[in-house]
Amino acid sequence: MTPPGAATAPHVPVMLERCLEALAIVPDTWVADATFGAGGHSRALLARGARVLGIDRDPDAAAHADALRRDLRTAGLSDPDERFRFVRGNFADLGTHLATAGLTEPSPLAGVLLDLGVSSMQLDEGDRGFAFRHDGPLDMRMAAEGPSAADVVNTWTFEALAAALHRYGEERHSRRLARAIVEARERAAITTTQRLVDVIQQAYPGGPRRDHPARRTFQALRIVVNDELGALERGLQASAEALAPAGRLVVLSYHSLEDRIVKHTLRDHPALEPVTKRPLEASPAEIEANPRARSAKLRAATRSAEVTP
Numbered sequence: 001m002t003p004p005g006a007a008t009a010p011h012v013p014v015m016l017e018r019c020l021e022a023l024a025i026v027p028d029t030w031v032a033d034a035t036f037g038a039g040g041h042s043r044a045l046l047a048r049g050a051r052v053l054g055i056d057r058d059p060d061a062a063a064h065a066d067a068l069r070r071d072l073r074t075a076g077l078s079d080p081d082e083r084f085r086f087v088r089g090n091f092a093d094l095g096t097h098l099a100t101a102g103l104t105e106p107s108p109l110a111g112v113l114l115d116l117g118v119s120s121m122q123l124d125e126g127d128r129g130f131a132f133r134h135d136g137p138l139d140m141r142m143a144a145e146g147p148s149a150a151d152v153v154n155t156w157t158f159e160a161l162a163a164a165l166h167r168y169g170e171e172r173h174s175r176r177l178a179r180a181i182v183e184a185r186e187r188a189a190i191t192t193t194q195r196l197v198d199v200i201q202q203a204y205p206g207g208p209r210r211d212h213p214a215r216r217t218f219q220a221l222r223i224v225v226n227d228e229l230g231a232l233e234r235g236l237q238a239s240a241e242a243l244a245p246a247g248r249l250v251v252l253s254y255h256s257l258e259d260r261i262v263k264h265t266l267r268d269h270p271a272l273e274p275v276t277k278r279p280l281e282a283s284p285a286e287i288e289a290n291p292r293a294r295s296a297k298l299r300a301a302t303r304s305a306e307v308t309p
């Protein structure tokens with residue numbers, strides 16, 4: 001079976017070499033690739049001798065994990081479980097997933113990698129509803145459960161919508177767009193990405209702009225629907241707790257709201273010592289080859305030897 005997304009948009013792992021360096025891999029130790037996606041980073045980790053626990057909340061990621069397991073078997077590994085395990089779930093619950101995977105006390109985790117945000121597959125598959133460039137149902141749920149973006153757009157009050165667009169999209173015209181959404185939904189429920197894009201485009205003030213008028217609204221809805229910032233805060237705490245002493249935490253973030261949380265947690269958590277003073281960024285050559293890398297910021301920390309968080 002072809003993993004979902006494989007035919008349409010293979011996800012190119014971002015800052016791969018930098019991630020591997022920052023994880024300081026010790027062969028045969030376990031690393032949690034807690035945003036497994038299509039498994040690009042996991043495959044490179046395995047090739048460098050690490051054992052990998054893949055975690056992803058997206059049900060489609062399981063097919064990529066199956067493909068990886070098959071490839072390990074084809075490469076001659078009779079028991080892939082020895083080197084690779086996969087759990088579907090939220091990285092906020094990392095401790096629970098370790099137990100599910102049978103990786104318990106004392107923690108064998110020498111590294112945790114968080115490559116935040118959405119994958120190319122999620123963006124390119126119109127029926128997931130993440131992309132303002134593809135028409136599809138207004139969904140945006142990574143884990144395919146809970147309220148969708150359409151539920152938010154059609155039921156939240158004007159004030160709540162405006163606040164979300166302002167806070168999570170850093171959208172300057174949050175009130176104007178929220179008003180346009182509320183007016184449009186009174187005519188008919190907004191159920192597709194294209195209809196939302198049309199509503200925003202009609203309401204957006206003219207003049208020069210740097211990006212697509214719907215970009216910030218879509219970012220805000222995605223963050224709300226998946227509680228992305230809450231999950232990140234809990235995931236960073238859980239990672240700090242789960243890492244073995246001297247283990248590495250490496251995080252790739254893609255916008256300023258994520259990066260702020262990562263920066264403060266890595267600096268302030270009593271069990272973490274930052275390895276990167278300033279965030280690392282992708283090279284111009286990588287950005288040219290993979291535009292997704294343009295906004296990537298890599299930060300890393302080491303788990304202190306003694307502190308109890």
Ligand SMILES: C[S@@+](CC[C@H](N)C(=O)[O-])C[C@H]1O[C@@H](n2cnc3c(N)ncnc32)[C@H](O)[C@@H]1O
Binds near residue numbers: 058090142
């Ligand atoms: C940028 S992609 C990762 C791509 C991956 N590094 C690769 O090379 O294929 C981000 C992935 O993280 C997953 N994800 C985002 N937030 C998550 C969370 N809180 N818990 C678990 N998975 C999450 C998404 O479903 C998506 O598959």
